[in-house]
Amino acid sequence: MKRTKSMYLRQVTVMLGLIILCMVLLGAGFFSLSYRHQLEEIQTTLDRNAGFISSYANAAITKGDSLSGEDFINYIYSAVRLTDTTVLVCNTKGQILCAAGVNLNEDLLNSSTIADLSVPSWAVNQLLNGKPYSGVTTFGQLLSSKCYLTSEVLSPLVQDRVSGELISSGIPTGFLFVAADATSVLDFLENTFQLFFITAVAVLLISLVICSITVQRMVDPLKGMCAFAHKFAHGEVDTRITEYTNRKDEIGELAIAFNAMADSLAQAEQKRSEFVANVSHELKTPMTTIAGFADGILDGTIPPEKERESLQVISSETRRLSRLVRRMLELSRLQSSERVAAQEQFDVAEVLLRVLVSLESKITEKDLDVQTQLPDGPVMVWGDPDAVTQVCYNLLDNAVKFSSPQGRLTLRITTKAGKAYIAIGNQGETIPPQQLTHIFDRFHKADSSRSTHKDGVGLGLYIVKTILNTYKEDITVTSQDGFTEFTFTLSEV
Structure with a gap:
């Protein structure tokens, strides 16, 4: 027999999988937001610093000062020390005119002069096309590590004819690049990731223990019940x-x-x-x-x-x-x-009277007083006429059989709330209350010796109950002061 998969293993695996998935999604969202927030802070600072330096450079160009002059270079060095950034200034061809900062590639600078170095051509072309550049890069190995870099276009200032204020002429004279070290951000993310990983492993281990205990408490009772079921199946019915x-x-x-x-x-x-x-x-x-x-x-x-x-x-x-x-x-x-329980309309009063006529000889033999209370018109109900005929026959036959000589035999039909109530009673011995609860059982007879009425087999009332159950109908019995009455229901049309 093929062994089924363990419910314990399946539940633990599913729960741990969900926990791991939640951890991964939470970590991805957290690191993405943290990384974006750090970069936005650096970008804001760099844009502000680049704006200050470009304003000074534009003013110097307007005065006719050179971007490679001593005054401008001293300003750049001062700005670098104050802002802890790296600054590159080049002409429109990409040739570097001035460079300062801690993130410059010292090996590259030692092997050649500043005048021999150029910024990447793609950056120059992008700025000439009017598209500013920013991002994390080593900028063609000019920077010693990955830095976040932003750019500004340098151009002389002209006087606005309307307001009289100095504004950019829009004619590129050079380009300014300001960079800040991005390794601090990466180090922060790395340290945060290590802490998150340790925390996630701890949470996963704790969840594994709790999940194992919880699932085990669920599985153990099921295993116990399975063992009880096997015992019951092998004949231990008292289990x-x-x-x-x-x-x-x-x-x-x-x-x-x-x-x-x-x-x-x-x-x-x-x-x-x-x-x-x-x-x-x-x-x-x-x-x-x-x-x-x-x-x-x-x-x-x-x-x-x-x-x-x-x-x-x-x-x-x-x-x-x-x-x-x-x-x-x-x-x-x-x-x-x-x-299959057939359903059709028929007159139950006609069925009852037809059964009564069929038992006429037995009724006459005991000289019974037959009393009927039937409606003037037909009582149309739903059901199987043959099955209801058998119900009426069994009840009437029992009533005649257990009636005292010259006793009373009653037939009554009433209707109420969509139901027809058919009552058949006889005058004879009172059935003890303890017998009434078992009167519809198979082979039950009111006399325990089974000798009073040898022609009975104790199945008539059980068949009556079974037929009525088929149609979801009820039957009741009362026995007081020598009068016993059976009442069953049928659904009216």
């Missing part, structure tokens, strides 16, 4: 779950449901055993009688003058045995899953 019934969660509900199912199956098994015992008893009694009288006739124990009487007993017991088998077959048909 019950007692460990988890006090829990107030779904496990407790499952344990209670399992015990309820076990009780129901145990009751069904008990009823099955009783059913087999009753059938055996009912079959054995007439067969023993038939065999006894037949043997008596064959071996001469019964004298010839009593053979006819003995044959009458054999015939009576044979018919009784036939009725038992017929009832058993009918009961099997009613309980078959293939039985």
